[in-house]
Each structure stands twice: as structure tokens, then as C-alpha cells.
Amino acid sequence: MNPVDVVIVDSGGANLASLRYALDRLGARSEISSDAGVIRAAKRVLLPGVGAAHDAMARLERLQLVDCLRSLQQPLLGICLGMQLLYSHSAEGATDCLGVIAGNVQQLHAAPGRPVPHMGWNNCCPSGADALLQGVGASDYFYFVHSYAAPLTDATTALTEYGESFSAVVSQRNFHGVQFHPERSSAAGARVLANFLAL
């Protein structure tokens, strides 16, 4: 086993720094890697993602990480786009994703008073038991930045609403995901990350 607490998959976006800083603040040792061996040997895996689904999947394919990620048995947390990549398919660029959680990621619909991308703080409504959400309540707000969203399915453990309801937190077996950015979500986000580190 890799001695660090968590391996962050280098999914190609800028801005892995804020995630590392958040882990540092929790006293967790992290390493950024795109190496399948390192990822397989990790205690826990973080799959961040900023940008477009097809670019991110193309990068994972180029790095030959698709099968590696699908077959992981240890806890994995997808963040933002990283969570969307866990689904079967994303409407963003009509992209086939990792498919470890069933469902199709859809575009958010803009409307007057509801611009897209959705950027801002939302509270989440826990809808099922999930160790990730221990100590998290409906009065906790999280920072969201996204134009696409995952539907409510059996995997949904917390939902939020922006014109429509969508999954804010999902868990299925060892695969977990948060649509918000825990590293930018103040104390509530740190709580979710700490919960993940305790899985």
C-alpha cells in the first residue's frame, strides 16, 4: 500500500493546488499521480475534475486509467466533474464515462434568474445514510460550480436544487462523489473530506 493517505488522480485540470491545501489542513498526506500502479496501491483515491467531460475521459483513456479506476476496491471520491465521470454517460460532448454508477449526467437549464453555470453556495438535503455526510446537516452550505448535473438515483445520498433537483452527494459501494467543491466549502466541506479520509 502506498504510505500516503490519499492519491489524487491527475485528471488534467489546473487547480489541484486547492485540493492539496485542503488535505494539508486536515493533516492528510497526499500525492498527485496519473500512474495506474500508484493509484491501485492507494489507500484512498480522489478523482477531481475541472473542464469538460469528453476532455477528461479522453485524458483518462490516454493514460490508460479507465479500467484501473473502474476496478478499484478502495474508497474513491469524485469531485465535481470527477463525480460526473463516475456515471454511465454525460450529455456534455455525448461522452461515455466510467459507468460505475448508473445514470446519465444532463445539462442544467438556464432560466431568468438562474444563470448557468451554477456558481454559488447551496445547502444539501441528506436523503440517505452515508458516512460521508456524518455531522452534515441541512444548514450546511457547499460551493458549487457546474453546468451539468447527475440525476437522483439510488446512489444519491444528498440532493440539492437549482431549478431542478440533482445529486449533490452519491455513494455506491466504494465509489463516492460530491458535485460541490469540498476544498472550497469552508468548514462543511472540510467535514466531508475528513469523513472520506476516515472511510
Place this chain on the structure above:
Amino acid sequence: MRDGVVVKGVRFRDHRVVGDILELAQRYRDTGADELVFYDITASPSGRTLARDWIARIAAVLDIPFCVAGGIRSVADAEAALNAGAEKISVNTPALQRPELIDELARRFGSQCVVVGIDSQASTQGPHIWLNTGDPGHSRDSGRDTLEWVSEVQRRGAGEIVLNCMNVDGVRQGYDLPQLQAVRAVCQVPLIASGGAGAPEHFAAVFNEAQVDGALAASIFHSGELTIPDLKGYLSARGMEVRP
């Protein structure tokens, strides 16, 4: 952060000034700011990279989103700021000089982190964009129509617009509601009001009457005249949803 950082700190390499920025950033983090914007108007072509070490130092302590504005003229500049831990980058003058910069940034990093800042002032022909606003002696009307520019930057991929209404900036008599309403009507991406905040009721008015997505303020907070918890309490008591 003009009053808190720029006026004081012409050199971000000065550790005392960086210390002040960090202290201020932590104070706002702890008192419930939802986002911080750092305007680095000192960013000069030479030594800009060195001066940027403050971004990483801020990223290490901030657990809320923050945006870096000033001196971002290229994809490489933006990448450095984002890699250092900024959530968003904001462009103003360089985008006016070369609008393709917005397309390039949006393509590379996604619209969600590309903010376009616009300094605007009402004129007899409607709102116009102003230039050189950091330098009172040289600021001038560009003659360019603000609403057209707002539409263009969205087509080019801007994910957020910060409208700084010059004529009310620093006057603390309230946000420029008519101008913000006009921009709101053509702005489908998040719109942030800037300039003019002087009292809690100004925030309530700009959210209610101009339907902006966020309100930016500097001097009223820096001076200690208004605290963020007091402002949020005021808005919450009026039925507005705020993050506690």
C-alpha cells in the same frame, strides 16, 4: 481589495503587505465571506511571476473560493494563478485589448473560472466602458457600449461578469441599480455588482431590484463599518437566503 491591499501595498513581495493580505483574508474567511476577490493592480510585466507567490500563500489558508484579478494577459498567466490555487481569474483591460483572450481562457480552463471585469459608467448614450480606471488621472470613457461588450464576452465564453459601476464607486450611496438592471437584462451568466455599497440596505436593494447573483464590496468591510455577519443577519431577517 483596493483599499486594503492596493493602496497600502504597491509591492506584494513586501512581506508585511502579504501578511496584511493573509490576515484580512483569514478574517473574511472566518466571518463568513462567500468569496474573495484580489485585485492585483500592481502586476507589472516584469517580476509578475515572483509577485504571484502571494496566491499560493492565500490558497493555503482560504477554504472559500477566491478570484485573482489584474495582470492576467495570457493563458500562461491564468494557468499560473489557477495552479497556485485560485478558483477563478478575472480579466478586464487585456480582454478589451484582445477579446480572443476570453475564448482562449474559456477553452483551456472552462467558462466557470473565467470572470470578465467591466468598469462602466452611465453616459448620455447609455453605459460606456471606462479605461485606465486604476489611475484616476488617466481614466477615460472608451466610447464603447457596455451592453454590447457584455453580450460579446458571454459569446466568447465568460462565465461570470463583475460590473464595477464607476460613477458610484467609493461614494457609498448604493449600487447603480439602473445600470445593473440594464446589464442584467442582457446577462445570462452570473452577474456580480460592484461599486457603491455603503449600508446593508444597498445590498438588499441590489439583490431585490437588480437580481444580481452576488454583491461585491470592499471599503465598507475594510473600514470595519459593516461586518459580514451583521450584513447576513440583516438580509436573512428580510427573507433572503444567505449562507450562515
